[in-house]
Amino acid sequence: MKKLSIYFIMFCALVGQNALAQQPTTLRGKVLDETGLPVAGASISITNTQAATSSNEAGDFTIQYTSPATLRLSALGYVSQTISLTDQTTLSIRLVPTEETLEEVVVVGYGTQRRGEVTSAIASVRSEDFVKGTVRDAAQLVQGKVAGLRITTPNGDPNATTQINLRGLNSINGSQNPLVLIDGVPGNIATVAPEDIESIDVLKDGSAAAIYGTRATGGVVLITTRKNRSAEPRSSIEYNNYANVQTIFRKPEMMDANDYRRLIAEGYAYGDSSNNTNWIDEVLQNPISHNHNLTFFGGSSQTNFTGSLNYRGWEGIMLKTGQERITVRADLNHEMYDGKLRTNIQVINQTLSAKQGGAGGWAWRQAMIRNPTEGIKNADGTWKEGTAYMYDNPLGIIHETVNDQMFRETRFSGSLDYRPIGDLSLKMLVSRVINNNLTGSSTTFQHVNTTKNSLNGTANRSTTANTEDLLELTANYNKVFGDHRLNLLGGYSYQHNVGEFFNVYNFDFPNDDYSYNELEAGAALRRGQATMTSNKDMWKLIGFFGRVNYSWKERYIVTASVRREGSTRFGENNRWGTFPALSAAWNVGNEDFMQSAGFISDLKLRAGFGVTGTIASSPYMSQTSYNFDWQQGAFINGEWVQGFVPARNFNPDLRWEKKEEWNVGLEFGLFNNRLSGALDWYTRNVKDLLYNFAVPTPPFLYGSMMLNAGEMQNSGFEALVNVRAVDNENFKWTTNVAFSTNRNKLVNLSNDQFNVTTEFFDWGHTGEPIQVSTHRVRVGGPIGQFFVLKSVGLDDNGKWLVESRDGETIPIANATPEDRQYYGNGIPKYNLGWNNTLNIQRFDIAVNFRGAFGHQLLNMQRLYYENPVNKAYNVLKTAYDPVYGKQLNNDLVYVSHYIEDADYLKIDNVTLGYTFRPNAIKGISNLRVYASGLNLYTFTGYKGIDPEAVNMGVIGNENFTFSPGIDHRDKYPSTRTFTLGLGVTF
CATH class of the missing domain: 2.40.170.20 (TonB-dependent receptor, beta-barrel domain)
Incomplete structure (x- = not known):
């Protein structure tokens, strides 16, 4: 009888423990997007059960589960997520937008905004819209794609960078360059490999850039690098190369x-x-170049890693x-x-x-x-x-x-x-x-x-x-x-x-x-x-x-x-x-x-x-x-x-x-x-x-x-x-x-x-x-504006004739600095x-x-090499072409003839x-x-x-x-x- 009592007590304890373990846990959570705003209407469920709900206008939800369990979330425009639950009672979840939804998010100063709520002039270019093929730096990725952002390639030097100007000149002795931030940290357009960039956002006007103060007159360029944005466990390797x-x-x-x-x-x-020496050919070569980029993605919704080697x-x-x-x-x-x-x-x-x-x-x-x-x-x-x-x-x-x-x-x-x-x-x-x-x-x-x-x-x-x-x-x-x-x-x-x-x-x-x-x-x-x-x-x-x-x-x-x-x-x-x-x-x-x-x-x-x-x-x-x-x-x-x-x-x-x-x-x-x-x-x-x-x-x-x-x-x-x-x-x-x-x-x-x-x-x-x-x-x-002597012809000796400040035609030998005038821009x-x-x-x-x-441009090659006056130097083939119907025979001078549309x-x-x-x-x-x-x-x-x-x-x-x-x-x-x-x- 005593043994039966002991067994009975043990049985009751086990039943009670099991009953206690099966008591449901109430989870109160909040669903947010990447900008921190609530996501309404997200579907939330406990896998392999009937428990399901959705988030309200404030992104809040309540659901009950029995630990351990797996929570699944899905919402239109966002990547679905699964989260392991072990007795949590509160949870804050940030959904990862799909590629389509990401296009509706704009990077601004110290954060992001929905495109529909942007009140300033901000241009965004995502990686799928970048310039393809060989580019020397990040700026060339968006060349010709942002209105008001002028990006030029000044020469073919592989060690040079592109030059950037936004909405004209804004300083005499200060910097004209925009502030460049890579994931929020100041840098320059060559800081990261172009293959490692996810998006480039340009804060063009003063209302968008003012939050950066004294660094922002030239505009602000925000570079976002590639990251593992998958909410599911994922490992992948990307390899890109070109020659x-x-x-x-x-x-x-x-x-x-x-x-x-x-x-x-x-x-x-x-x-x-x-x-017979072609000196230009002698200093040139036929270069072959190559570029390799290896990117690793791994992790889950809680921990993820992105690594790249370029x-x-x-x-x-x-x-x-x-x-x-x-x-x-x-x-x-x-x-x-x-x-x-x-x-x-x-x-x-x-x-x-x-x-x-x-x-x-x-x-x-x-x-x-x-x-x-x-x-x-x-x-x-x-x-x-x-x-x-x-x-x-x-x-x-x-x-x-x-x-x-x-x-x-x-x-x-x-x-x-x-x-x-x-x-x-x-x-x-x-x-x-x-x-x-x-x-x-x-x-x-x-x-x-x-x-x-x-x-x-x-x-x-x-x-x-x-x-x-x-x-x-x-x-x-x-x-x-x-x-x-x-x-x-x-x-x-x-x-x-x-x-x-x-x-x-x-x-x-x-x-x-x-x-x-x-x-x-x-x-x-x-x-x-x-x-x-x-x-x-x-x-x-x-x-x-x-x-x-x-x-x-x-x-x-x-x-x-x-x-x-x-x-x-x-x-x-x-x-x-x-x-x-x-x-x-x-x-x-x-x-x-x-x-x-x-x-x-x-x-x-x-x-x-x-x-x-x-x-x-x-x-x-x-x-x-x-x-x-x-x-x-x-x-x-x-x-x-x-x-x-x-x-x-x-x-x-x-x-x-x-x-x-x-x-x-x-x-x-x-x-x-x-x-x-x-x-x-x-x-x-x-x-x-x-x-x-x-x-x-x-x-x-x-x-x-x-x-x-x-x-x-x-x-x-x-x-x-x-x-x-x-x-x-x-x-x-x-x-x-x-x-x-x-x-x-x-x-x-x-x-x-x-x-x-x-x-x-x-x-x-x-x-x-x-x-x-x-x-x-x-x-x-x-x-x-160019400031130059305006050339109007040659005299019989091949010397320049220019226009004086009074509008008269005079020999260049008689011209003074006061005869220079504005000519082209x-x-x-x-x-x-x-x-x-x-x-x-x-x-x-x-x-x-x-x-x-x-x-207009001042063609310095023509200015120096389209004048055959000094026979010690080689000249362009056009140097002996008629100028105003005559043969030029004048010392090198800066005149408007060399300023071209x-x-x-x-x-x-x-x-x-x-x-x-x-x-x-x-x-x-x-x-x-x-x-x-x-x-x-x-x-x-x-x-x-x-x-x-x-x-x-x-x-x-x-x-x-x-x-x-x-x-x-x-x-x-x-x-x-x-x-x-x-x-x-x-």
């Missing part, structure tokens, strides 16, 4: 040996050295030019605490090894002007040189010069995103970017530095190092109540940058075996003729910012933001500035009265105003500076002591340039968005321009001073039109046109303290031997991009056109691809092969090489901002590229 060949886009037609001999027979004083091996079309680049990226995401805490760690490491044969443009110049009857080498094997001024053997320059660069950059970033409640997100982002650029160059004993100038070998070594730290704290609150949506953002940003530079140069070496690796061996060091320079700088940027976005019924939307920012680059009286913005939109298409207009699928009006700034180009511009100077010294106690002299004036009032911009836009969609697009009109006024004034000494210590003076204005119109012209199962054709026009004006060049005595400044240069400026920017006039009035994509069953075809119109329309990219059926090859889920051509043909009346390939903005130590439209003679030749590639997914 390409390049040819010269267009050769300058210089005279050959036969031309020389014909002219010698006609009595011209050319020399014949009995050879290798680029590019050769240039000129001998001994090219680069090798390796970029490695790892991105790890993890969720914990039932989705309340999300973490991200990202590392990007890039190593670039570049070579630049000879002096680049100098070697190219020498190849053009070299006598084609001269040989390459002397009988003893040395390079054949000449005695003319600035006349060197280009092959000797290339082969007897070492010019190497090694660039390394490592970017660490991590973030914590915590949601204490479903509507509130608290995020911390930290990053450190470390880069080092090491260059080394040397010339051998066979280089002209030694054979002509007796330097006995030269060597140079320099390094720059930069460390940038970033901390950003943000709070984002999203709330939906009835017909109302509210988003609040607040944040703090701290950026700290330290840069260092060191350079040393020496010459007169005992031999040239060590290149630049034993600099101390040069005898010039012991004689005090070697040079050494170094510097270090530091700057900080601190910002507090906030934004509110309100939407009612997705019809009326208002966005307001403000940033309060301080920078150490400004004077002590103006360290802080405020940058407000306000924009609003009316979704007319969502109004009830529009429902009868069935052909209108989308219609939105928006308007905005925003203030942004331009930061000083370098630190310490507001502070007094002194330099040591050996020439300004004195004998003290019998020894010469170098002087300590002023180099910069104190200006405690130096502040940021301030851009105020108005933008009005219209977005539309017709016939179920078969026809869609956006139109934008804008006006921007840039005040307090940073300008280097001449000041009197005394009372000032130094003769010039960086001040805030002057005002500049830009206004323009932009249009983007998308058309799904054909859309059926077997054939699709989509086309879009991006068009923009811009007008600019320098309003004034003075401030309350200083008035300029001459309301203009000259910019640009022709180089030797002419040595005059090319442009003049005057108050009240547009930027980019180097900035295009109109820019056009026309992009076409066709899908024919499994074939895809992309054809992209780009053009620029309403501008430069309108062009370019067949920029043509790509043909074929995608195989999934799993056509076992183990391969996707396989695509393609062929592509880049920079294929240009329709133009311009006589130069490539009307697009001109510099703008700041390149190295040269500022071309206010001298646009100079087609320089020394630029690296433009190329045409043909590519074969494949993409495969395992």
